[in-house]
Amino acid sequence: MGVITSRATINAGPLGILATKPGTTYGMGNAKKDPVMGDNGVLGHTEKFESAPNIKCTLVDMITTDKTALKNFVDGTVLLETNNGQKLTLTGAWVGNELELNTEDGTLPVEFYGTELIEQ
Numbered sequence: 001m002g003v004i005t006s007r008a009t010i011n012a013g014p015l016g017i018l019a020t021k022p023g024t025t026y027g028m029g030n031a032k033k034d035p036v037m038g039d040n041g042v043l044g045h046t047e048k049f050e051s052a053p054n055i056k057c058t059l060v061d062m063i064t065t066d067k068t069a070l071k072n073f074v075d076g077t078v079l080l081e082t083n084n085g086q087k088l089t090l091t092g093a094w095v096g097n098e099l100e101l102n103t104e105d106g107t108l109p110v111e112f113y114g115t116e117l118i119e120q
Contacts, residue, residue, distance in 0.1 A: 029053030
């Protein structure tokens with residue numbers, strides 16, 4: 001038995017290693033496949049892209065959190081490494097959400113999108 005993924009570290013190039021809360025997620029951006037049915041059963045499937053490859057996390061707002069650099073982050077590389085050794089690289093990355101700081105708990109949700117999420 002191996003280690004189950006339960007933690008992640010994100011390195012966003014010039015932004016450095018980000019101070020993240022637990023719960024980072026990532027999406028491969030693969031096409032959704034829906035069955036096409038005919039009178040005699042399944043004829044095949046259609047494919048539709050509904051999401052770009054992404055890494056979503058919640059940052060902890062510290063004095064060193066550069067929100068301006070986050071807001072302006074485009075065409076970068078974001079590296080994600082999990083506690084069980086999985087490594088992923090998001091290429092051509094940008095921050096795609098409006099940055100909105102929660103002053104009650106000091107959290108800042110960030111959504112990185114990119115052109116490709118590559119497993120190493």
